[in-house]
Amino acid sequence: MARPDDLYARYMAAHTAWAAHRTNCTNCRTRRPCPAGAQLVERFARLQDAYLQHQRNP
Template identity: 50%
Template sequence: MPDDLYERYQAAHRAYQQHAECCSPCTRYIPDCPEGARQRKAFERLQDAYTNRLKRPNR
């Protein structure tokens, strides 16, 4: 069964990348509009949660 947190983190990454391709102020790594900032922040939170969980023993 796929890891739900991993799937959500990857989906958030794809959503931000798609946004950045269409939004001229945003770049692949730096959001420069309110929607881009919201999407990038969501991706970062999920990525942090996923990597922190991997670091825990006996996950």
């Protein structure tokens, strides 16, 4: 299992990547995510779920 610090870092990096993409992608800002944006959102959501689960059950 990933160390909590590593998991947090990956979770925050995924958020940063998604936010940066969304800033520059009109489709992701106004409609459904584009294929690249959808992959970033999915990664962010998976890492967020894992991080929050770890916080609830250390």
